[in-house]
Ligand SMILES: C=C1C[C@]23C[C@@]1(O)CC[C@H]2[C@@]12CC[C@H](O)[C@@](C)(C(=O)O1)[C@H]2[C@@H]3C(=O)O
Ligand SMILES: O=C(O)CCC(=O)C(=O)O
């Protein structure tokens with residue numbers, strides 16, 4: 001099947017599949033996304049820390065500037081990923097030996113579908129344990145992959161370099177957060193992601209333009225949009241996202257209305273979202289953000305997301321400083337391994353945290 005741009009579609013979706021991912025054509029209003037300058041010093045840093053706390057309390061979503069990641073590294077990683085996705089489908093599917101965790105159409109193992117193909121990689125050894133993933137980032141036996149048949153896999157190396165840089169951004173954000181919250185030591189949050197045994201992952205998503213299925217709409221149901229990545233919250237502490245600027249990401253606001261994430265002015269920011277675990281660590285003061293990707297674009301969207309997670313055995317509970325004055329914990333203590341396991345066979349949109357509420 002080819003779409004109206006002449007691209008070979010990555011997977012053949014049945015009419016039933018398309019019915020499942022069709023969405024109404026409505027384009028929600030733009031979200032007001034706060035910018036936080038990570039390079040601020042002196043009084044400006046204290047102001048940035050306060051703004052960061054406010055953004056996490058109100059929206060669970062913001063963007064960071066002044067992060068220090070070389071634009072050349074970002075462009076190189078994005079371009080290499082785009083080249084990978086442009087390979088013939090058989091080559092992408094044969095890439096298992098390169099440990100890129102390639103998969104398409106299916107997200108997790110609970111039956112979620114999306115107009116998407118992706119790479120899912122562990123950034124740290126602990127990340128090799130997948131979270132209900134259909135694309136196993138587990139090390140696989142070396143295999144001869146058609147076009148990328150090189151034992152060292154330059155794409156994986158580049159993505160490794162990229163994740164190391166973005167992991168530093170995640171830690172910088174978490175330090176500024178601790179400062180803003182008045183939590184000591186200021187690495188109380190960042191150390192969870194900085195530790196060698198942190199369970200962090202990198203995901204590279206590709207959403208091809210919506211195909212023309214000749215029905216005047218977006219597949220079944222007469223919708224004109226397709227779900228790229230269904231609504232969900234990220235289970236980890238924080239996620240740091242960068243995209244090639246093609247639209248599609250939407251966040252859910254406090255009133256549950258969807259809002260589109262506009263392209264950042266200079267194209268150099270990273271978007272950050274609060275995950276389930278940070279909501280727990282802050283005893284609900286920070287709000288995890290529900291988000292999704294909707295495809296209705298002339299352009300392919302490529303996004304790269306670093307998920308900063310704690311070590312598998314880490315016991316998760318609100319930080320004592322945030323429980324001061326006899327405050328009651330809203331969550332019972334659990335380990336990250338337990339949390340990952342509990343979400344395993346569920347659907348993307350499930351509320352995985354409610355099981356741990358007191
Ligand atoms: C249905 C699922 C896919 C997912 C694991 C889960 O059980 C629920 C959360 C999903 C998510 C969302 C953020 C990341 O993209 C991801 C890798 C993660 O850690 O949690 C995915 C998981 C996945 O695609 O396997
Ligand atoms: O691709 C995107 O822009 C967001 C995807 C996402 O939310 C995820 O991979 O968890």
Ligand SMILES: [Fe+2]
Nearest residue numbers: 232233234291
């Ligand atoms: Fe997400």
